[in-house]
Amino acid sequence: MKKLKIYPLVIETIENHALETYPEECCGFLYGTEGDIREISHAGKATNIKSENKRKRFEIDPLEYLQAEKYAMANNLELLGIYHSHPDHPAVPSEHDLKQAAGYFSYIIVSVRKNKINNIRSWQLNDQQEFEEEEILDLIHVKVNS
Amino acid sequence: MSKIIIPTPLRKFTNNQTTLETSADTVLEVIRELTIKYPDLKNQIIDKQGGIRKYIRIYLDDTDIKTLDQEKTEVSAGSVVSIIPAIAGGNIT
Incomplete structure (x- = not known):
């Protein structure tokens, strides 16, 4: 299982964003450095541009994606x-997630139930184009039971 | 010369090159040049019918080539061609 270290501020950003948009889906970018253990040091919120059904679907504006790539390049991040x-719903990738998933990326999913953070899990596509879970090291939920 | 931005998920197919330079005159030529130089990239960008894959967007500067002249869009010196994976998903039901 691949290992992932996520900085507490990133967890806080993701959890706050998920609660802000609940019951709709939030989405955003993850930045950091690659190594034996991938480190996610920054998170950036994105806009869910789905015009309908935001409770079940998300989509990121391609221009916003491009800005995220440029932000990473300008800040010596990846x-x-x-x-x-x-x-x-559980923090498990759906068929919709799989259909448009890109290799190499970590896909962090946060499950929110009744306006509270349930859990966070991370996934990455393997060579067979299936999601495999990544182990999140030292995960501290900032917003659990808040 | 113009610049090509390779998105993170596709950099393993370009020897981890983040950006590349090109003197190609159209988006089609840019893609052709790119996939000749990095053959493994072809299946990531081009579908079996020879078109751009469904979940890939190509932008010239800040504009989707779908709103321009598609693959025939001209690329002028100093402009930036970006390959962008479409990012979307959703929960189970």
Whole structure:
């Protein structure tokens, strides 16, 4: 299992964003550095541009994606993944997630139930184009039971 | 010369090159040049019918080539061609 270290501020950003948009899905970018253990040091919020059904779907504006790549380049970081929330659903990738997933990226999913953070899990596509879970090291939920 | 931005998920196919330079005159030529230089990139960008894959967007500067002249869009010196994976998903139901 691949290992992932996520800085507490990143967890806080993701959890706050998921609660702000609940019951709709949030989404955003993950930046950091690659190594034996991938480190996610920054998160950036993105806009869910889906015009309908935002409780079950998200989509990121391609221009916003491009800005994220440029931000990473300008700040000596790497764009390492995408986060999004699953309101009232588990933090497990869906068929919709799989259909448009890009290799190499970490996909962090935060499950929110009844306006509270349930859990956070991270996934990455393997060579067979299936999602495999990544182990998040030292995960501290900032917003659990808040 | 113009610049090509390779998105992070595709850099393993370009020897980890983040950006590349090109003197190609159209988006089609840019892609052709790119996929000749990095053959493994072809399947990531081009579908079986020879078109741009469904979940890939090509932008010239800040404009989707779909709103320009598609693959025939002209690329002028100093402009930037970006390959962008479409990012979307959703929960189970």
